[in-house]
Amino acid sequence: MLTIATGFATVQFANPSFLILILTVLAVATWLVYYFIQKTNPKDFLRNYLLTIVLKLLLGGTFILILLHLNKPGADTNAIFFMTAYLLFTGLEVGFLFRRLG
Numbered sequence: 001m002l003t004i005a006t007g008f009a010t011v012q013f014a015n016p017s018f019l020i021l022i023l024t025v026l027a028v029a030t031w032l033v034y035y036f037i038q039k040t041n042p043k044d045f046l047r048n049y050l051l052t053i054v055l056k057l058l059l060g061g062t063f064i065l066i067l068l069h070l071n072k073p074g075a076d077t078n079a080i081f082f083m084t085a086y087l088l089f090t091g092l093e094v095g096f097l098f099r100r101l102g
Contacts, residue, residue, distance in 0.1 A: 016081040017074040018067050023085060025063060029056055030089040034096060049097070060086060 016022065033052045040048045064082045068075045 016077045017071050018078050019081065022067070022078070022082050026060075026082075026085050026089045029060070030093050034093055037097060038100070045101070056090075 033056065036052060037045065037049055060082075064079060067078050067082070071078060
């Protein structure tokens with residue numbers, strides 16, 4: 001039963017209409033955060049990192065709301081893909097920062 005549900009969900013959510021745009025925006029945002037944190041003073045690391053998280057959430061929310069408004073029939077697919085990619089890029093960012101500060 002779980003395999004059938006997973007197969008159905010994969011096919012249904014496999015083709016977001018804004019795939020390249022979402023990946024590009026999230027990759028650039030992650031790179032900018034990493035670059036900004038690399039250049040920041042270690043004393044201000046926590047404050048600056050929390051600021052970047054808030055900005056990413058606000059700008060990412062605005063971005064996905066615009067995309068959802070532009071393509072209402074594909075809203076589910078785009079939203080699920082955005083959240084998955086957002087979590088993966090954030091995990092990658094945290095992993096690199098953790099290794100840097102180790």
